[in-house]
Amino acid sequence: MPELPxxxxxxxxxxxxxVGHTVQNVKIIKxxxxxxxxxxxxxxxxxxxxxxxxxVAKNIIIKFENNVYVQTHxxxxxxxxxxxxxxxxxxxxxxxxxxxxxxxxxxxxxRAFGKTAVLTKKEFxxxxxxxxxxxxxxxxxxxxxxxxxxxxKTSIKNAxxxxxxxxxxxxxxxxxxxxxxxxxxxxxxxxxxLEQATDLLKSSREILxxxxxxxxxxxxxxxxxxxxxKSGKQQKHFRIYQKKECPICKHKVKYEKINGRGTYFCPSCxxx
DNA sequence: ATGTTTGTTCCGAT
DNA sequence: CATCGGAACAAACA
Numbered sequence: 001m002p003e004l005p006x007x008x009x010x011x012x013x014x015x016x017x018x019v020g021h022t023v024q025n026v027k028i029i030k031x032x033x034x035x036x037x038x039x040x041x042x043x044x045x046x047x048x049x050x051x052x053x054x055x056v057a058k059n060i061i062i063k064f065e066n067n068v069y070v071q072t073h074x075x076x077x078x079x080x081x082x083x084x085x086x087x088x089x090x091x092x093x094x095x096x097x098x099x100x101x102x103x104x105x106x107x108x109x110x111r112a113f114g115k116t117a118v119l120t121k122k123e124f125x126x127x128x129x130x131x132x133x134x135x136x137x138x139x140x141x142x143x144x145x146x147x148x149x150x151x152x153k154t155s156i157k158n159a160x161x162x163x164x165x166x167x168x169x170x171x172x173x174x175x176x177x178x179x180x181x182x183x184x185x186x187x188x189x190x191x192x193x194l195e196q197a198t199d200l201l202k203s204s205r206e207i208l209x210x211x212x213x214x215x216x217x218x219x220x221x222x223x224x225x226x227x228x229x230k231s232g233k234q235q236k237h238f239r240i241y242q243k244k245e246c247p248i249c250k251h252k253v254k255y256e257k258i259n260g261r262g263t264y265f266c267p268s269c270x271x272x
Numbered sequence: 273a274t275g276t277t278t279g280t281t282c283c284g285a286t
Numbered sequence: 287c288a289t290c291g292g293a294a295c296a297a298a299c300a
Contacts, residue, residue, distance in 0.1 A: 075295095110297060
C-alpha cells in the first residue's frame with residue numbers, strides 16, 4: 001500500500017522512537033529470507049545503535065552505527081510496528097528487533113511482497129541512485145520532468161508511477177494528481193505540453209504534501225497504519241480515486257484498468 | 273467462484 | 287539491444 005506519504009510517515013514515527021536505541025536481539029520467523037542472508041542481518045545489527053531513519057523513494061532506511069543500513073520496502077501490505085513488552089503480535093510477523101529498553105520493532109507482511117535487506121554504504125548509495133528525483137526536493141523542474149516524460153512511449157499514468165522518472169508516486173496519488181491537473185491518464189507522454197508537465201508536477205507535490213500532512217491513506221482493509229498503529233486520514237480527501245461522481249462537474253467517474261492498475265478519471269474534466 | 277487490492281521484478285514480444 | 291506490457295509473486299475480502 002504505502003506510497004511516498006505513508007512511507008514518509010512511517011520513517012518520521014520511527015525516527016522519533018528508535019534513534020539512539022540499541023538492538024539487543026533479533027528474531028526472524030522461520031522460512032523468511034532477508035538479503036543477503038539472515039545471518040548477516042542478525043550479525044549486522046545486534047548490539048548496534050540506531051543513528052538515523054530516512055525514506056528513499058518508498059523504502060524505509062534504518063541507519064545503524066558502523067555504516068550498516070537496513071532497507072525495508074513495505075510493498076503492498078508491509079507494516080513496521082512498534083510494540084511494548086507484552087503487546088500481541090500477528091500471524092504475518094516476519095522479523096523483530098528487540099531494543100535494550102525491551103520495546104520491539106516488528107515487520108509484518110500479509111502478502112509477503114515486501115523485502116528487507118542489509119546494505120553497505122555503497123549499496124545504499126546505489127539504491128538511492130537507481131531512483132529518479134524525489135518530487136518534494138525541488139531537484140526537478142517542469143522542463144526536466146517533461147524531458148524525461150518525452151523519452152517514454154507509454155501513458156502518462158504509467159510514466160508517473162515509473163520510479164525512475166520521479167520517485168514516490170503510486171496508484172492512488174498518481175490517479176489524484178492527474179485529476180487535479182485535469183490530464184487524461186491515457187494521454188501518451190509524447191503528447192504532453194510544458195504547461196501540462198508544469199501542472200502535473202505541481203499537483204503531484206500538492207497531493208503528496210497533503211498526504212503527508214494527513215499521515216497517509218488507510219483503506220477499509222486497514223492494512224496501512226503507522227508504527228504506533230494509527231490510521232491515516234488522506235482517504236477522506238481522495239479527489240477521484242474510488243469516487244463514483246466527479247467532484248467538479250458531477251459526471252459519472254470512469255473506472256478503467258491502465259497497465260493493469262485500476263484508474264479513476266472524469267471523462268469530462270480529463271478529456272483525451 | 274471470480275475479481276479486486278496501495279508495488280516491483282522478470283520475461284516474452286516488439 | 288532497448289523498451290513496453292503483462293504475468294507473477296500471495297493472501298484476504300466482497
